[in-house]
Amino acid sequence: MTVSDPAEEFTEATPGSQPLEERATNRSQRPSSDAFKAFMASHWAPADTTLPPRDAVADHAARRRRAISERFPGERLIVPAGPLKVRSNDTDYRFRPHSAFAHLTGLGLDHEPDAVLVLEPADAGTGDDGGQHTATLYFRPLAGRDSAQFYADPRSGEFWVGARPTLAELEARLGLPTAHIDGLEVAVTKGVGATEIGGISVRLVRKVDENLDALVDTARYNTAQDPESLDLSVYDALDDQLAEALSELRLVKDEWEVEQLRTAVAATAKGFEEIVRALPRAVAHRRGERVVEAAFFAKAREEGNDLGYDTIAASGNNATVLHWIRNSGAVHEGELLLVDAGVEAESLYTADVTRTLPVSGTFSEVQRRIYRAVLDAADAAFAAARPGAKFRQVHAAAMEVLAARLEEWGLLPVPASEALSEEGQQHRRWMPHGTSHHLGLDVHDCAQARRELYLDGELAPGMVFTIEPGLYFKAEDLAIPEEYRGIGVRIEDDVLMTEDGPVNLSAALPRTPEDVEAWMASLR
Structure with missing residues (x-):
């Protein structure tokens, strides 16, 4: 009889000695016998190898890749989809790829976690479509049914999460060369180094995939001429410029994108x-806001991919909280219900619409007065939105109307003209947010674009943005008469700029107080 190590006996008997990475599967009772494995690998119908037709988005995505290629000749560009993210223990959030990845590949939905698009520099004019790069999509394809991954991997096995496309299927759909993700590390790191000694500069969309960030950082460090004095801020600037360019590429939507936004709206x-x-x-219901939230969510899942963002379902004073997403309050007759919600289409393009509804079906006198002021501000913003106008002018037009109404009601401590000055801004107490933002793959799209192309930029055909003025009078606001307190109103529409001016994509939803009341009556 051998004598065991006391430390081993202690370890085996001590609760908590199991490695942490194994504890997530403590609930599992998976079979592991050879007989089970052999049986699981047999008697499956042959896989359908018919290749799908080319997606309608494929040519648009190719043009987008060509556009970004022209911005960065001679440099390797790396755009990750991102990994799955843990929600709780061994369960993940629904996967959504990074918007830059979706824009350049045309891939939406949830079937490409860990995928990476690599644009490899080519000699001038010899790349894809005569561009500066050749693109490859690195991807983890469907595991064969003769593999253990098929039934044993809860993150990527077909038995657990459904079929994944093969490399050939994605290549056929997207017109984009594909490669197994096992080759990604070499593709990312080969030839990296200082350009003055013949190395390749790399630009990466950062903070999407931590493992990829680390891989690129290591390659940069290992190939630096003087690693000890390496200035990482130089590389941060390179990566920031790529993110900026990808954001600016989405400022003007193509016809396919516009159609996706129409679908979402x-x-x-x-x-x-x-x-x-x-x-x-x-x-x-005691939590009526949740009833409202759930009603919209059900339609979003039926008609699209998901919500474009967490729904704001705010009744009464909650409507004065700009990002009220707890939605835990009651809904009472006589109150206004502010709902800010958008469906995300399967292409990942999202709508962003707000309507403020009288719960009883009819506005009170003061509610109607506030609502009309916000509507007039929105109409003024529409009138200011013309090709060639500055983006900031849309906001300015809405503010002029709201400041004038607040002065008329005796709420401003100064004249409207003084409030509208840079030194004033007292009216912003009741309208603290911007009137417009770009819309697309992200609800606040193009957010990393340069100021001179966004806020100070000119409106151009193909731009899609919101117009969403509001007034928010909090119940605890002692600067206003009691009749105004606890009322929040916002009206938000999605706008397509054309050569002839703005088109309201969300015009099917009533906007005037009279039309809102009639519409609600017809549905109830």
Whole structure:
């Protein structure tokens, strides 16, 4: 009989000695016998190897890649989709790829975690479509049914999460060369180094995939001429410029993108109809805002991929909280219900619409007065939105109307003209946010674009943005008469700029107080 190590006996007997990475699977009772493995690998119907047709988005995505290629000749560009993210223990959030990745590949939905698009520099004019780069999509394809991954991997096995496309299928759909993700490390790191000695400069979309960030950083460090004095801020600037360029590439939408946004807006309008139908149940429930939220979410999942962002379903004083997403309050007759919601299409383009509804179906006198002021501000913003106008002028037009109304109601401590000056801004107490933002793959799209192309930029055909003025009078605001307190109103529409001026993509949803009341009556 051998004598065991006391430390081993202690380890085996001590609770908590199991490695942490193994504890997530403590609940599992998976079979592991050879007989089971052999049986699982047999008697499956042959896989369908028919290749799908080319996606409608493929040519648009190719043009986008060509555009970004022209900005960075001679440099390797790396755009990751991102990994799965843990929600709780061994369960993940639904996967959504990074917007830059979706824009350059055309891939939406949830089937490409860990994928990476690599644009490899080529001799001038010899790249894809005569550009400066050749693109390859690195991807983890479907595991064969004769592999253990098929039934044993809860993150990527078909038995657990459904089929994944093969390399050949994605290449056929996207017109984009594909390669197994096992080759990614070499593709990212080969030839990296100082350009003055013949190395290749790399630019990466950072903070998407931590492992890829580390891989690129290591390659940069290992190939630096003087690693000890390496200035990482230089590389940060390179990566920031890529993110900036990718953001600016989305400022003007192509016709395919516009159609996706129309689809998202149409589904959003259906979601708002469901909200109105759900109002009686919302009023009867102790957390009526959740009833409203759930009604819209059901339609978003039916008609699209998901929500474009967390729904704001804010009744009464909660409507004065700009990003109220707890949605834990009651909904009472006589209150206003502010709902800011958008459906994300399967292409990942999202709508962003706000309507403020009288819960009882009819606005009170003071509610109507505030609502009309916000609507007039929105209409003024529409009138200011013309090709060639500055983006900031849309906001300025809305502010002029709201400041004038606040002065008329005796709420401003100074004349409207003084409030509108840079030194004043007192009116912003009740309208603290911007009136417009670009819209697309992200609800606040193009956010990394340079100021001179965004806020100070000119409106151009193909731009899609919101117009969303509001007034928010908090219940605890002692600077206003009591009749105004606890009322929040916002009206938000999605706008396509054309050569002839703005087109309201969300015009199917009523905007005037009279039309809102009639619409609600027709649905209830």
